[in-house]
Amino acid sequence: MSSLDVAHAIALIQAAYAPASSSSASGTAIQTLQSTLLAAQRTPAAWALVVPLLSHPDPNVQFFGAHTAHAKIARGELSSLSTEEQAGLREALVGLAGVQGRTRVVRRKVYSAVVALAIRSVGEGGSGRGGEGWEGWVEGTVSALAGAGAPSAHIHEFLAGAAEDVGSASLLPQPRIRIEQSLRAAAPLVLQSISSVLASNSQDPDALPAALACLVAWLPHKLLPQESVAALVPPLISLLHTPAREAASTTLSELLARPPSAWGPSVLLEPLLAWVSTTFAEYAPAAGGLEYGRLPTSSESLKTHARLLLALAESAVDT
Numbered sequence: 001m002s003s004l005d006v007a008h009a010i011a012l013i014q015a016a017y018a019p020a021s022s023s024s025a026s027g028t029a030i031q032t033l034q035s036t037l038l039a040a041q042r043t044p045a046a047w048a049l050v051v052p053l054l055s056h057p058d059p060n061v062q063f064f065g066a067h068t069a070h071a072k073i074a075r076g077e078l079s080s081l082s083t084e085e086q087a088g089l090r091e092a093l094v095g096l097a098g099v100q101g102r103t104r105v106v107r108r109k110v111y112s113a114v115v116a117l118a119i120r121s122v123g124e125g126g127s128g129r130g131g132e133g134w135e136g137w138v139e140g141t142v143s144a145l146a147g148a149g150a151p152s153a154h155i156h157e158f159l160a161g162a163a164e165d166v167g168s169a170s171l172l173p174q175p176r177i178r179i180e181q182s183l184r185a186a187a188p189l190v191l192q193s194i195s196s197v198l199a200s201n202s203q204d205p206d207a208l209p210a211a212l213a214c215l216v217a218w219l220p221h222k223l224l225p226q227e228s229v230a231a232l233v234p235p236l237i238s239l240l241h242t243p244a245r246e247a248a249s250t251t252l253s254e255l256l257a258r259p260p261s262a263w264g265p266s267v268l269l270e271p272l273l274a275w276v277s278t279t280f281a282e283y284a285p286a287a288g289g290l291e292y293g294r295l296p297t298s299s300e301s302l303k304t305h306a307r308l309l310l311a312l313a314e315s316a317v318d319t
Contacts, residue, residue, distance in 0.1 A: 001048035009049055010061050012037055017060040041068050044080045047089070054096045054110065059103045066109035069093060073116040090117055090134065094141050097158070098148025104157075111158045114141055115165040123171055123179035138162060138186035142193075152197055153206035159190055160210075160217035167221045183223045190218060191228050198235040208239075212247045216254050226260035230267050237275050240308075249304045253311035272312050279305070 016033035040046055046068055053065025069089070072078075078086055097110045118137045134140075138159070145155050166179055197211035215232070218224050233255070239248035255268055 001045050005045075006049060006052045009037070009040065010053070010056060010058075013053070013061050013064045014058060017064070018058075037064070041071060042075075044077075046072065047081065047085070050089070051092050051096070054099075059106055062102060062106045063109055066106060066113055070109060070113040070116050073113060073120055076120070078117075078120055086121070090121070093117060094144045095148075097141065098145045098150055100149055107154065108157065108161060111161045112165060114158075115162050118162075118182070119166060119169050119171070119175075119179055122182050123166075123169075123175035135182050135185070137182060139189055142186075142189060151204055151207070152193065152202070153204060153210035155193065156197075156207075156210040156214035159193075160214040163214075163217040163221055163223060180221070180223065183218075183221075187218075187224050187228070190214065191224060191232075195232065195235075198232065198239075208244050209247045212236075212244075212251045216251055219254055220258060222260075226262045229255075229260060230263060233268055233271060237271055240275060240279075245304050249308045253308060256311040256315040259315065269312070269316060272308075276309065276312065 012033055016030055016037060050065050050069045053061050053068065056062060056065070081089065093110070093114050097107075097114055102110070114137075118134065121134050122137060141158065142155055145158060163183065166183060169176075169179075171179070194211045194215050197207050200207075202208065215229075219229070233252075236248050236252055236255075239245065240252075242248075252268075252272065256272075259268060
């Protein structure tokens, strides 16, 4: 694809999706532009747009580049590329995933394209074309992100998306086994990175919520060793006394809803009951010491406490 073709595609994207353009063009004209772009996206030549579009400063253009890669991979169009081209696409996407300064929407779409490529390459055995040797795709991508200066919040965002996208993918049994094996192999890395954030006093306000969201994303798919997850319970409970109580409560509620089969009451239920017994006084006023309609603590803190109590009660009944 020539530079003129790429420039023309960029002009179409900006005309179709840029807010300034949408206010000056009719709805029919915009729909026509979008239909033209989506039709071009389905052609084999559109693979050549991915890198230049993702390298453009306009977020709308970047998103269309990431969407093009994701859509073509998800539709099974990798077969139109040679083995060398597939390997080049893999290297380019992983490298572009680490570019800083992108919007969250674009960043997440690039991550999704990387995961979609892994599902096709690793899950389907690579079909003999470019998939071999990428069993460590999670670790390799995390290493590339860290090497490019990505903060831990972005790395955990990628890891959470990997578990979610693999979990929701429509796969036959053998491909699912293969791709989930690659995730389980990365479990020590995931747990170590989450533990590091829990143990640190990071100044990044996004670091802790992203780490806990990552843990919640991995829990339902049983990808993490049960004994290693158990080691996270004490620091999670300690977070209930901090401004991060909301995220910690959500994570503990997820654990209560889907407790690992090997866990006995002493791992989670009993420590949480002990926490409730020591904090209940904060939320239950002494008799006659509270005016009607006034809460003893902030309403958000009370709601968090109540949600966790409900999850605890439901888990105790099931146990």
